[in-house]
Amino acid sequence: MKRFAWLDAFLGRLVAEDVMVREQPAVPALAPARTISVDADHWGKLGQAAKNWGCRWVACWGEDRGEHFQVHTCFEKDRGYLLARTDVRRLTPILPSHAPYFAAADRAERHLQDLFGIVFGDHPDPRRWIRHQAWKDSEYPLRKDFPLAGHPQPQTPADNDYKFLFAQGSGVYEIPVGPVHASIIEPGHFRFQAVGETVLHLEERLGYVHKGTEKLAEGRDAAGLARLAARVSGDSTVTHGWAACMAMEKAAGLEVPTRALVLRAIMAERERIANHLGDIGAICNDVSFSFAFYQFSRLRELWQRINLEIFGHRLLMDRVIPGGVTVDLVPEAIAAQRAQIRAVRPQLDRLMDIINTSPTVEDRLIGTGKLSHEVAAEFGALGYVGRASGVDLDVRRDSPYAPYDILTVSVPILHGGDVAARVRVRADEIRNSFVLIETLFDKLMPGPTCAPWVPPAPDSHGLGLIEGWRGETLAFVRFADDGRIARYYPRDPSLINWPLLEHLIQENIVPDFPVCNKSVNGSYSGNDL
Amino acid sequence: MLRILGKVQRIGIITERLSPWDDPALSQVGDRLKAAVGERFRGSLAIRQVDAGSCNGCELEIQALNNPYYGIERFGVHFVASPRHADMLLVTGPVSRHMEEALRRVHAATPDPKLVIAIGDCGANGGEFGVSYACAGPVSKVVPVDAVITGCPPTPLDLMRGILEAIGARKDCRSFVQV
Known part of the structure; x- marks a missing residue:
């Protein structure tokens, strides 16, 4: 159509x-x-x-x-x-x-x-959200008359009086969790109402890692914004870096060299694979299948080492800059990546085969954290969370940006909606990204890797839309008259997907929360900005 | 089950003696770390990690310490779920003002004597975020810090080296085993 x-x-x-x-x-x-x-x-x-x-x-x-x-x-x-x-x-x-x-x-x-x-006026839930106690309710940090430094107290107190939904009744009890969590992850608060082991209701309270990212962007130059965007969410550094640069480049009418775009896409697919490898292992770890945790974290580490060796950074931070990229690939670097893909591909298949046929894993993942298609479609669930519940969205295919406009992107769609389905979608996405990277190597023609930055016209603005590993990622940029940033807004897919965790955890047992949370893996930093 | 055992056998032990691929000096880091942990913490150093505002890049690299290549537990270093069980806090930043009080409480809940390491450029000096209405900045602005490990993010090897140096630098570390 x-x-x-x-x-x-x-x-x-x-x-x-x-x-x-x-x-x-x-x-x-x-x-x-x-x-x-x-x-x-x-x-x-x-x-x-x-x-x-x-x-x-x-x-x-x-x-x-x-x-x-x-x-x-x-x-x-x-x-x-x-x-x-x-x-x-x-x-x-x-x-x-x-x-x-x-x-x-x-x-x-x-x-x-x-x-x-x-x-x-008619918002159904006008409670504050991103504001805790760092600024007063009469202050609005994104207004231009609010100084970046703000008016902080010597010590910011805890946020004690947020009105959580309250449940009462025979046998209903409440479990507050966080902001500091029991493992090496980001902070946020979860308030459970439970009966026995079963979760009746979960309410998320985020905003703990609000760093004023939008305000910090104001007044930066283009290169400075790219550095900041690369840190909106560290696990999505290529994604946010690319989205912000795309918005700036469109605002400036800057044509990015084809080779740079192909290199960005190779890095974006590498980022997708690294995160999926790590998370599949972590999900297995959350159901005590440590064999898969060690195998997948092994593959992820090898993947990151190639990132360091070839691109100069284990997470690929700051490789995307306005106008292009800071790295280039020599033939040996392409050969090394091809060899790695050839080596990892059969190992992934074999490991997924073991995961999919291990009764203990099946017992914990199948039917756990089920997100119905209706709820997923209602929210517009993004990335693998949507795809595992039959929501068929992918910017790379649906609104292709270069170089995806010359590629065929196949999008795995499943309908189970449970943790098992999200794991399988992610494994399929890894396989598809292998193919994409191999195709991108073939499309890599000689040419420059960066175009010189040209200051954009006063008040120009641009929109970036990228399919990151978590899903559709948006960036809006407006330039001020002096060529510096007047406004930057990044919309991480986590903003859409976080509330879905509140839905899919219902009727599950409290001990399955970590695996449900990991199967969605929202970014706290990307949400809180 | 046989397939799992087969896979385990085929892969074998990949945990590295911290090899010279990064820095020749690091080949001994693991052994020195183990010796230091053995001497000063009776063989067991418990770390509580606290994300006080990070972009999550540092967390990815701290997690990597548990992968089979670094396998930091073999040196007697392990991550614990409660600050009350910890000898050391690894704190990533910048400290967001919304996490300030939580960080202070974690610090207070960690028994003395304790070591605090600020992780990453943001933890060390505020990094890309600095000090603002939303960020208190470096970890040292909120709780006393014994050492910093810079990098954006620091690599797992940087982290191991930094932990070792922090143990070595604290003169009163002997007191850890006298309690």
Whole structure:
């Protein structure tokens, strides 16, 4: 079907409902998205109509534009991204909420509420989200008049008075977990209500690793933003680095050399494989199948050593820069990677065969942490979490960016929705990434690996959309008049996938929480920003 | 089961004597670490890792210490689930203000004498994030720090070397075994 075949009818419907909507001229910097602007009073109707039209909620973010705040929401339907924007008056920043129609909008709007002071009048859950106690409820860090240094107290107190959902009844008890967890992972708080071993309800409380990433981006130059983006979530450093650079390059109208794009894709696929290898092992470790943990962590370590040897960094940090990449591949480096793929491929098959046929593993993974297709589709679940529940999305295939526009990306789709399905999807994704990397080597033609950076026009903006290993990753960048960053917003897939953990853990036993959590593996840092 | 045993047999023991591929001096790091842990911690050094705001890059490399190549447990070093069981805290940063109090409480819950190592450029000096309305900055701004291991992130070998140096540097480490 033609992309945006639905858009004219959708806009017609909005007009019929008296929504003040104007389609904006399509600009390459925001491609593949098309843009509309909507009157603030009609923002709620837009959300309702988008829901009725079967759109998926992708992201929302704000900008301080002086007299008003500009709020952007991104929807997607049939591979067409629609960017809707509206202006809210600074003095009365009140906007209808999209959360009544899109569950995925809930936390993102509360993020805007805490950081911009925008009030979503009919939001079903207006509790603070990203704000704990580091700044006052009358302060809004992403407003331009708020200094980066803020007004911190000598010691920031604990966040004691957040109102968790409370359950009571015979035999119901509560388990608070975190923010500091029992293993080597990121911090966050989980509040369980349980009866016996069974989880009745889980509520997540995140925001502990809020580092002010969006505010820190302001005033940086392009190279500085790439360094920051590479640290939005360390395990997705290529993904976020690429998304931010793509947004900046589109804003500047900079053409990136083909060789650089192919090298970025090779690194992005290597990142996907490294994380999937590590996580499959960690999931097995969470059900005490230490054999697979050691085997997969062995493969991951070998994979990271090749990263260091060939690309100069074990996690591939700071290899993607505005205009291109900092690394190049000599024939020996390609041969070494090909040899590694040839060596790992049969080992992966054999290990997956063992995992899939070990009764003890089957017993713990099959049927555990089941995410129904309905809930996954309702939220627009991303990456392997969606794919294991039948949600068929992949930016590399659906809205291909170079070099994926010349590749065939096959996307594994399963319907089990349980931990076992998520493990199998990830193993299949590793296999597909092997093929992609091998194909990318063949596409690697001689040429430059970086184009010189050109300062973009004042007030130019751009959109980056990348399929990271966790799923669809978005970046929005606006430049100020001096060529420095005025606004950066990265939307990690974790923002969408975190709430799904609250759903899939229900009716499971408390001891299965670690394996359920690992099978989703949301990024705390990518969520909290 | 046979297949598992077969695989185990075929792979054999891959755990490395910390070889010269990175730095010749490191070939002895493991042995020195084991000797130091043996002497100063009666053969068992318990570490509690605390992510106080990291981007999770450091966590990936700390996790790697448990993979079969580094196998840090063979030197008597192991990661524990509670600060109350720990001799040493490995703290990654920058310390977000939202994690400040949690870090202070972890520190208070760790029995004295204790060693605190700030991990990564962010833990050491704030790194890419520095000090802001959201970040308190380096770990030393919040709890006393005995040593730092820089890098973004530090490699597993950097971490092992850093842990060894931290044990060696603390003069009062003997007191760890007198309690």
